[in-house]
Amino acid sequence: MGVERHAIVCAAAQKVFGTGVLTGRSSFAPELEAWTLPAARELLHRFVENYDGSADEFLVKLKRQISDASDAAVVLAAELLYVNLVPLNAGTVGPDRKFEIIETVLSWTPRRAAIPADLAEAASTGSIKGGQAFLNYRWAQFAFLIRVTVRLLESTAAERERLLGDPWAFRDLAQAVFADHDGKYRARSQLHILLFMLFPDTYEPIASERHKQLIRDAFADRLAGPAGDVDRDLAEIRRRLEQESGGPVGFYAEPWRSKWHPPERPRPQRGWLVRGANVEGVNAVLRWLEEGFCSVAWAEADEIAAGASREEIEAVVTTAYPDAVNESKYAHVLQLSRFLTEMQPGDLVATVDGDAVYVGKVTGDAFYDDTDGRDLARRRPVEWSAGSPLSRRGLSEATQARLRDRRTVGDLTRVMAELASEAGLDDEVTDDVKIVDETQPLVIPMLTEAFADGLLMPPDWLRETADLLVVKRQLILYGPPGTGKTFLAARLAEELAGPERTDLVQFHPSYGYEDFVEGFRPRPAANGTIGFELVPGPFKRAVEAAEAEPGRPFVLVIDEINRADLAKVFGELYFLLEYRNREISLQYSPHEKFKLPENVFVIGTMNTVDRSVALVDAAMRRRFAFRALAPDRPPVDGLLRRWLARENLPDTPARLLDEVNRRLADPDRAVGPSYLMTRQAAHRRGLERIWATEILPLLEDQLYGSGTDVEQEYGLAALLEALGIDLP
Known part of the structure; x- marks a missing residue:
């Protein structure tokens, strides 16, 4: 096949x-x-x-x-x-x-x-x-x-x-x-x-140059002598193997694959940042490159064995730094654990020296050698790329952001595919790293004519809305009740990201940061008492899902976004909404860096009856694009008529809606078409029910205190009489 x-x-x-x-x-x-x-x-x-x-x-x-x-x-x-x-x-x-x-x-x-x-x-x-x-x-x-x-x-x-x-x-x-x-x-x-x-x-x-070399080396015994040309050697190897097997040879199939392909790693490959440009005032990077290693200091701490547990590392750190506060001690333990235990042979590593970025492959376990002093004693052997260093300024914004991590040992797994490829080590990158590569292009499907036809909305307006979302990453659909804000937000999200990558949450006055981002929740403990567990909210769950598939968009729809105290709900995330390539610490997770991926999009809906868009604070407006849905403007203008025509229903509901909104003469209070986009509106009994239970209560609330007799001015009977419509 x-x-x-x-x-x-x-x-x-x-x-x-x-x-x-x-x-x-x-x-x-x-x-x-x-x-x-x-x-x-x-x-x-x-x-x-x-x-x-x-x-x-x-x-x-x-x-x-x-x-x-x-x-x-x-x-x-x-x-x-x-x-x-x-x-x-x-x-x-x-x-x-x-x-x-x-x-x-x-x-x-x-x-x-x-x-x-x-x-x-x-x-x-x-x-x-x-x-x-x-x-x-x-x-x-x-x-x-x-x-x-x-x-x-x-x-x-x-x-x-x-x-x-x-x-x-x-x-x-x-x-x-x-x-x-x-x-x-x-x-x-x-x-x-x-x-x-x-x-x-x-x-x-075969797309991989490295794979070609591995195959040539594994079957070199079939060559009378290497030609010095991997393609010519492979052609000769294939000819010999086909003679031996009596059939076609596929180097990615057995029994040939296992003879050349490296064995599977015991755990997924990772990428690391190890800083060495300022080790107690000394730049160690050039020595790393010359001698083929990287190192971390913590000179006050005694030798710690490679692969030590966090408990073992913590014991040594506590002895070495008895006066350190818990937060500082935790940071020491985390860095040492990454270097001594989490980092493994086959992982990729980078270091920076000014604008220069060097990339290499970890080739062995950690070891301790204080011959040259304790500042360089904790080492890992590294095979550094032989090419020229990369320029930090020439890398993607996502990679530059990760390289800003000031910690001695940082996690670069999500950008290591770009670093390795730019350094000529792309064949050393495994699928584990490629899958989570946040520098890969984001695949966002184009909105089709069929999608627009299904919504009965102009395709150009929908595409412009999608473009706004892609550029700004945050979008708010605002308008009066019944204009289809939530429906459109959900459909747009599912079309761009797919139902499995779309989540919806509704804000309300009691909604807070702990509900939306993360907060402590009571949980039964093992000894029968009640403890507290840090539980992620819908926003953090969306981010975690998006990080697992960086090439796919994830959309979080926030219904009635203006009903909550936004500064209280978003907290420090306000910063990340504008600066996606920066990392911050969340208030309940101070030891972890949190970044908002480029593939997370937010669509909010805002009811202008509850709160005018003009009243939204400047910080919010700067971070979101705003798109109006008004009954008198596209794409909502004429929507009800288009729906009635598609369903082969009379246009009476559309004429009634136009008359209501003409009398209201206020775009923020206008009634949207969705109340009447139902087959119940095709007959008098259905219209009476809709008017009595949905439209009149809405208008009574909006016009409260104005002195308007809502029934007399906006009742169904009054409107039918004014329009000269006689419903059976």
């Missing part, structure tokens, strides 16, 4: 890329010559030479760069992205996301262009686990494909045909344009997979 899927993927890539390079014709718009040198150079200029280093999502940046390009350039971009995406299995990028990316790009040109059925089937299939690079570095892979295409199209037709028939000559050409704009090589995985798709009889379906 794997061989068949590979064959389908390779045939599709060869059809798009090979046919395009040789004939110039587009596979998505056959009448268009998209694979031309002018179109390729246009992409090179717009996307590669004018590099966009902003933190925006790939498609957002790409739209800025090429949406107004020529039809040929846009279609060529879509087809190169197809080449990038087609080999990836569903575990890397799902079919829906593949099609969404490609179709979004095609939507930027008025020309009719679509993915043919056979190519769509190949993209749905996929066959290769591409790894995190195909998520984090799509921009680099796309730029690499553009550079390769330009170089090919600069050649003569005869030369292009020769290159596409010679796997080694083609590799030489691709490697000549391999480097990114800054001299790094982030498109390694794309190079390996492109070679396989175009020349499956020569190259392996």
Whole structure:
């Protein structure tokens, strides 16, 4: 089955890329010559030479760069992205996301262009686990494909045909344009997979350079002598193994995989920050790099064995620092426990020295050696990356934020995938670290026409609302009763994040920080007494769930957000709502750093009858985007009529609602359409019930003290008479 899927993927890539390079014709718009040198150079200029280093999502940046390009350039971009995406299995990028990316790009040109059925089937299939690079570095892979295409199209037709028939000559050409704009090589995985798709009889379906090396080393006994070229060696190894086995060989299948693949780790890999630039006034980092280790001090404390329990560490710390307060003592124990016990061989480690960031791999257990003094005595052997140091300023905001941790030993697991990849150690990163990588692109689906049609709301308004939420991260829908605020908030959240990643909580006057974030709750203790346990609230639970899936959005819907004392409920979280890449300590968890992930979104609803939006304090307004839902403005204006038409019901309820709101003449007090979006409103008895039990009580409350005779002015009979409607 794997061989068949590979064959389908390779045939599709060869059809798009090979046919395009040789004939110039587009596979998505056959009448268009998209694979031309002018179109390729246009992409090179717009996307590669004018590099966009902003933190925006790939498609957002790409739209800025090429949406107004020529039809040929846009279609060529879509087809190169197809080449990038087609080999990836569903575990890397799902079919829906593949099609969404490609179709979004095609939507930027008025020309009719679509993915043919056979190519769509190949993209749905996929066959290769591409790894995190195909998520984090799509921009680099796309730029690499553009550079390769330009170089090919600069050649003569005869030369292009020769290159596409010679796997080694083609590799030489691709490697000549391999480097990114800054001299790094982030498109390694794309190079390996492109070679396989175009020349499956020569190259392996392997995205990882490290895996290729491990396989070559494990089966080196099949080689008469290493060629010094891992791809040529693998081709020879495959030929020998197929002769031995009498059939096809798959290096990711048994019995071959276990011969080269490293054994599974006993616990998930983690990433660590260990500070050494100021150890009692001395910079130890250069010595770490030269001698291959990292260390922590605590010179006053005696030797502690590697793997010691927290109780054992605490005993030594208490002796060494008898006057330390409990909070300080806890911090000492936590740091030492991380370095001596939690850190394991195979983990990744980083250290900083000014703007320079160094990354390496822990290669052994902790040990104690005070030959050079006790400040450097507690050590871990580290294999530091041989390349130049990374620039802290060149890293993502999320990674820079984690590197601000002032503690001697900090947890970098959630950003270590980026650090390792930038340092050339991406093949050392396990799936455990990749899964929780908070620097990976956030996948937010586009709102479809079908979704808008189901809500009977304008798609442009809904997309603008979603864009506001994505940019600001916090959004409030406000308006009078019955405008569908809660319904829309929940539906929007579920469409963007999915029902399983959406939670709803309702605020009320007695709601507090302990309910929303975390607080102590009484729990029966083991000895029969009552104790107290720190219990997370809905906000902290949402954050914990979001941290487990950093590439997916999580939405917390807060209904009637203005009914609670917001400063009291949010507490120190007000700061994090505005500064997502900062860490703080929560009031009930002072020893733990808390950060609000970028993939947590908040949608609040606010009833303007309860409290005008103008009365919300400035701190709240600055942190939330506000979107009005008013009966006299889109998307609510005309909503009831659209619903009645869809349900084939008379428009009497809509005429009655318009008359009520005309008489009220106050947008904040207007009556929303949801009261009448029911089949009960289609007949007199139902209307009378709705008026008597919902609309008139609402108006009596709103107009209390105004001297208005609500029944006479807004009663159903009065309105029907004024409109000349005779209901049976």
